[in-house]
Amino acid sequence: MSDISNKSNHNSQLSTLNSQLKNNSQLKISDLSEADRPREKLRDRGTEALSDAELLAILIGSGSTSESAVALMQRILSACDNNLNTLGKRSLHELMQYKGIGEAKAITIIAACELGKRRQAAKAAERPDMGSAQAVYEYMHPKMQDLDTEEAWVLLMNQRFRLIKAVRLSHGGLTETAVDVRVILREALLANATTLTLIHNHPSGNARPSGDDDRITHKLKTACDAMRLYLIDHLIVTDGNYYSYAEEGKI
Structure with a gap:
């Protein structure tokens, strides 16, 4: 049993x-x-x-x-x-x-x-090299040449200065309120970027930086240094000319 x-x-x-x-x-x-x-x-x-x-x-x-x-x-x-x-x-x-x-x-x-x-x-898409002020100008000029108000952009790049993406930050003027450093840092971290360039235009045609431009550049550079990011340049674009903080030794 x-x-x-x-x-x-x-x-x-x-x-x-x-x-x-x-x-x-x-x-x-x-x-x-x-x-x-x-x-x-x-x-x-x-x-x-x-x-x-x-x-x-x-x-x-x-x-x-x-x-x-x-x-x-x-x-x-x-x-x-x-x-x-x-x-x-x-x-x-x-x-x-x-x-x-x-x-x-x-x-x-x-x-x-x-x-x-x-x-x-398929071959991997080749990212453009944004390692020089001239390259940044040639990339951004078509986007900015006909604007009648100021816009601010940031180019996010890898350590070889290859573009990951371009982000428009503001439209209608460059001030510390319009260009929020926290937004720039967040975008850079989310994109795994290590280097970046700030760009804005002067519709007046005068490429010389203002006091506000200098203050924003300094503020962003300080924040990038703290986060181990590399701000390589701040470019002011006009229709036919540009001002580079890096080339002028101001960054």
Whole structure:
């Protein structure tokens, strides 16, 4: 009787385990905790935190009545030896043989794999070199030459003076209120910039700096030094000329 009882308990445990495995595969993404849902996981933790199956699950959106989108993509990837290159070779017809993958989802997977191949083949975009006053002037002059009011911009760069992005700070005058040093520092830190150049225009055509220009330059330089950022220049742009604090030895 003891053997029969042990066998019955063993069968019961196997049945429970199989049921749990089946239920896990049938979980909808909406049934998962928010931290484990692929979209929310990507938003909160970045793409590196997601598996290939989770990234693909975001693309197809849903699974089938018997398994979640993640479980479906895990099954398809397993059949491809968990190799995205192998997945990229699957035809529309082959992908549609999997339960839960219709034409629209198969096309989405193929398009994603093709984009991956094209990105790998493409060259990285070359960032312009903003390491000289002349280069900054040539970059900013088209943006400022026809302005009838003052604008202030900051160019955020990496340590090789390659432009990360240009940010317009104010429109309608250069004052300590309009050019908030805290905003500049925040933008630089968010962009992982290490060097920056402040630029503003003088619609009057006179490129000489004012007292306010000098004060703002000093204030920004002091703040950058404290944050281990490098303010390489403050450029005043007119239509046809410029004034560089760096070239004049004032920074």
